[in-house]
Amino acid sequence: MKRREIYSDLYCIPPVIVRIDGRNFKHVLSRMGFERPYDLKFASAMADAIELFFRHSGLSPVFAYTFSDEISFCFDNVAFDGRVEKLDSVIPSYISSALTMLLEPEEPLSFDSRIIPVHGQHIEEYLVWRQAEAWRNCINSHAYYALLSEGMEEREAASSLRKKGSEQMHELLFRRGTNIAAVPAWQRRGIMVLRESYQIEGFNPCLEERTLATRSRVRQEWELPLFRSPEGEAFIADALGA
Numbered sequence: 001m002k003r004r005e006i007y008s009d010l011y012c013i014p015p016v017i018v019r020i021d022g023r024n025f026k027h028v029l030s031r032m033g034f035e036r037p038y039d040l041k042f043a044s045a046m047a048d049a050i051e052l053f054f055r056h057s058g059l060s061p062v063f064a065y066t067f068s069d070e071i072s073f074c075f076d077n078v079a080f081d082g083r084v085e086k087l088d089s090v091i092p093s094y095i096s097s098a099l100t101m102l103l104e105p106e107e108p109l110s111f112d113s114r115i116i117p118v119h120g121q122h123i124e125e126y127l128v129w130r131q132a133e134a135w136r137n138c139i140n141s142h143a144y145y146a147l148l149s150e151g152m153e154e155r156e157a158a159s160s161l162r163k164k165g166s167e168q169m170h171e172l173l174f175r176r177g178t179n180i181a182a183v184p185a186w187q188r189r190g191i192m193v194l195r196e197s198y199q200i201e202g203f204n205p206c207l208e209e210r211t212l213a214t215r216s217r218v219r220q221e222w223e224l225p226l227f228r229s230p231e232g233e234a235f236i237a238d239a240l241g242a
Contacts, residue, residue, distance in 0.1 A: 010084040012115050015076045017126060020092045020111040022069030032105055037141035038187050042103070046071070047220045049098035050193040054218045057094050063239045065127060067134035067190035071095065071111075074123060088113040124236050128227045134190040136166070139180050143169040146176050189224040194239050 034042050050064045050071060061073040073091065080086035092111035099109055118126060140161060147157040161169065173180050180188075196219050201210055225231040 008083070008085055011082040012078065012084055012087070012117055013082060014078050015074065015118055015120060015123065016078060016082075016087075017072050017074050017116040017118055017123070018087055018091050018113060019070065019072045019116060020095060020113045023110045023112055025069040025109070028105060028107060028109065031107075032103075037138075037145045038184075043186060043191065045099055045102040047191050047193060047222075048102055049095050051218050051220065052098045053091075053094055054193060054195065057090075059091070062241075063192055063194035065130060065190055065192050067130070067186075068137055069111075070130075072126070072130055084115055087115060120240075123240065124227065124233065127236060128232075131189055131224075131227045135188055138183065138187050139166060139169050139173070142178060142180060142183070143172050146173060146178065184222075185224060186222045189226065192221045192224055192239070194219055194221065 029039070029042060030036070046066050046069070050066060053059070053064070053073075054061065059079050060075070060077065062076050063074050065072045065074075078087065080090075092113040096109050096111055103109075116126070143161055143164075144157050147160065148154065152160070164172065170180055195216050197216055200215055201212060204210075225235050227233070227236060
C-alpha cells in the first residue's frame with residue numbers, strides 16, 4: 001500500500017511561502033463574543049501564536065505576516081527536506097493548537113494551508129499584494145459592519161458593498177463618523193513577526209575586559225509601513241537580511 005501514497009514524493013525548494021487561513025473563523029469567533037470588525041484580543045492571540053511557532057516549533061521562518069485570520073510564513077530553508085505533505089500539515093496544526101491554547105475557544109479551530117514557491121525578488125511583490133488585501137479587508141469589514149449596525153441584513157449589506165469601490169466605501173464610513181485612515185495600523189497594514197539580532201554587553205574575566213555578544217530574539221511589529229513605499233522596501237530588505 002505504500003505505493004499508493006502518491007503525494008508523499010512532492011517536494012518544494014526554498015525560498016517558499018506557506019500561507020494558512022482560518023476555516024469558518026467568522027462564525028466561530030462571533031459565537032465567542034469577539035468585537036467586530038476587529039478584536040484586539042484575537043489579533044494579539046494570532047501574533048502570540050506565531051511567536052510560539054518561532055520559539056518552539058523547530059521550524060525557522062524568516063518572518064511571518066498576518067492580518068485577519070491569515071498568516072504567511074516565509075522560509076529560506078525548509079524542514080522535512082521540503083516535503084509538501086509535511087509542511088502543509090505540521091504548520092497549520094501547530095498554529096491551530098497554539099491559538100486554541102491562547103483563546104480557549106468553545107469549539108475546535110482549524111486552518112487550511114498552501115505553499116507558494118518564490119524567487120527572492122518575488123517576496124516583496126508577495127507582501128505588497130497581501131498588504132493590499134489587508135487594506136481591502138479592513139475597509140470592506142468596517143463598511144459591512146457599519147451597515148449591519150444600522151439594521152441592514154447580512155446578504156443585503158454584502159450585495160450593497162459589492163457594487164462599491166474603495167473610495168465609495170471610504171465616503172460611506174466617513175459620513176458615519178469613521179475615518180478609515182485613522183484606524184489602528186495593524187488593521188490597515190497587518191502585523192509582522194520576525195527575528196532580530198541585538199547585542200548585549202558582558203565581561204570577560206580572563207581578559208578583564210568588556211565584550212559584546214550578539215543574540216537573537218523574536219519581535220512583533222504592529223506599526224508596519226506601506227510595503228510599496230521606500231520605507232516599506234527598506235523594512236522588507238532588513239527583514240530578509242538583505
